[in-house]
Amino acid sequence: MGYAGRWSAAVVLWVVAVACMGQALTKQPASVYHARRVALAGELKGGVAILFAAEEPLLDFMPYRQDEDFYYLTGWNEPGAALMVVAPSGHERSYREILFLPTRNLRAETYTGPKLDADSPGVTTTTGVDQVEPMTALATDLNRMIDADRKLAWNVWTQPDSVQAKAVVGFTAATLGEGQPPATHDVTTMTMPLRQVKDAGEVDLIEKATAASIAAQRVMFRAVKPGVTERAIAGEMTAVWMERGCERPAYAPIVGSGINSTTLHYSANSRTMEDGDVVVVDAACEFSMYASDITRTVPVNGHFTARQREIYEIVLGAQQAAINAFVAGKSKINDYFHKDPDSLDAVAFNYINTHGKDLHGQPLGKYWEHGLGHMVGIDVHDPANYPAVLKPGMVFTIEPGIYIPEEKIGVRIECDFLVGPDGKLIDLDAALPHTADEVEAAMRGK
Ligand code: GLY
Ligand code: MN
Ligand code: MN
DSSP states (O other), rough: OHHHHHHHHHHHHHHHHHHHHHHHSOOOHHHHHHHHHHHHHHOOOOOOOEEEEEOOEEEEESOOOOHHHHHHHHHHOOOOOOEEOOOOOOTBBBOOEEEOOOOHHHHHHHHHHHOOTTTTTTHHHHHHOEEEEEHHHHHHHHHHHHHHOOOGGGOOEEOOOOOHHHHHHHHHHHHHOOOOOOOOTTTTHHHHHHHHOOOHHHHHHHHHHHHHHHHHHHHHHHHTTTTOOOHHHHHHHHHHHTTOOOOSSSSSOEEGGGGGGTTTTOOOOOOOOOTTOOOEEEEOOTTTEEEOOOOOETTTTTOOHHHHHHHHHHHHHHHHHHHHHHOOOTTTOTTTTTTOOBBHHHHHHHHHTTOOOOOTTSSSSSGGGGGGOOSSSSSSSSSOOEEEOOTTEEEEEEEEEEEEEETEEEOOBBEEEEETTTOOOEEETTTTSOOOOOOHHHHOOO
């Protein structure tokens, strides 16, 4: 092979390597991310948004995870980039979107793999962003825009805790002779409402995460037995997620048996399960950046005691009461103090507090100490201002629980719901057992 042949073979190999990296996640069409950027521009009041990608962990062994808002707007999964979205403003500015890619660090790439930069062949098509520039152009572009319209300095939207944003805004102020830079606005207040309503492609990704999580929960039903460790259950579930193309757990798996079932976010998973325990298994995965969040509670020996079954059925009844009370566009989720008349939390709390008693004859409401649910999406706890009104396109959990340490009984049942276009609830984990009888049957392989 001559020089030209070797060179083109190298380019092909490099393109294939980068394309393979790109295939690691299922992306939505480029037009979807573009439409989200245009929608963001519509909220910026003529301003400019600058969002930074997450940095790659340096020489440690943690996998890379992109910044959630950055991913929502770009689908770009490489570190160190920045996105600028310029909102149209009268005759002064028209809509622009620019992806700034950092200078490649060839030494770091020997550890973590090749990356694209602004000079990579076909980078505009690959990224799907109108303009791609080197990161070094970011400060210059911002300087020029603000120089042409000094009011714009007061209309810059960034992630609130971004050190990179503070640096570039501060440097731009210096280049413009402005001294102290004006405070920036929090761009996540604009992305939050956009992210709350899922499009069909997002629902599809959540459903893929849910399908893998359901498969893992089914394996769990068969694997739970006296003498098995909590960690072995987490491990078997993790294997199912990975086999089904999920990149990681959506959160640290919770496999809490016996007294551990009463610790809400127990994740040491270090105990060996015993005959007579219940085990709370709150474990689900993430598919192409979208989470699922599922909990089932099962008896370790395959049969609930009468008391465990009583508590289980109260928790299930509370969930059903919330489902029955649901009205799209009115009902609210995550009302911690149960004060809002439209909150599903109040419905579930009232159910729990009026059914059953503790060992001292007291109502059970005090044994439930968390919100009834939360939004689910790129974050397992997707951002929202709670209590949040539930509308079509939203995905959220309903997850009542009762945790009684004195009895070593904790029960949580957590399902993910989509509010359909007709305002009806769709239970995304309908295929999993819900009732105590269904749980026991699933443990027998039925
Ligand atoms: N898995 C955490 C939660 O249910 O919110
Ligand atoms: Mn949850
Ligand atoms: Mn959960």
